[in-house]
Amino acid sequence: MCAYQDCRDGEWVGCARDGATDFDLPTLIPYAMLNGMTLKIDKAGRVILPKPVRDRLGLHEGSDLEILEMPEGVMLKPVEHRPSMVKKQGLWVHTGKLPAGFDIVQAIRKDREERIRKLAGL
Numbered sequence: 001m002c003a004y005q006d007c008r009d010g011e012w013v014g015c016a017r018d019g020a021t022d023f024d025l026p027t028l029i030p031y032a033m034l035n036g037m038t039l040k041i042d043k044a045g046r047v048i049l050p051k052p053v054r055d056r057l058g059l060h061e062g063s064d065l066e067i068l069e070m071p072e073g074v075m076l077k078p079v080e081h082r083p084s085m086v087k088k089q090g091l092w093v094h095t096g097k098l099p100a101g102f103d104i105v106q107a108i109r110k111d112r113e114e115r116i117r118k119l120a121g122l
Contacts (some may be wrong), residue, residue: 037053057078059078063078064079064081066079
């Protein structure tokens with residue numbers, strides 16, 4: 001493997017070293033992770049992420065990415081899509097954002113009253 005690898009149009013391009021042009025992708029990925037990759041921005045402002053990166057991160061057409069501005073530059077990271085309801089210790093817990101105007105206290109009271117009626121056989 002050579003000391004520099006580049007990515008163009010989503011495909012890896014290797015450089016020749018000692019007359020060889022082959023490179024080993026499993027060793028190339030850690031190299032890129034540690035040393036970074038050089039990407040180009042096209043006229044429309046788009047950047048193509050290399051296929052090995054997309055595959056490793058589970059990204060596909062339509063995936064949402066978050067862009068963060070940092071002093072060193074920009075960082076792209078996949079948007080975390082968490083379910084709004086998860087089961088914890090046998091109870092369903094809402095982990096998402098509540099709708100505007102939703103009264104959680106009133107919802108708990110209503111649910112409690114329905115349970116009491118059900119237990120009382122009403």
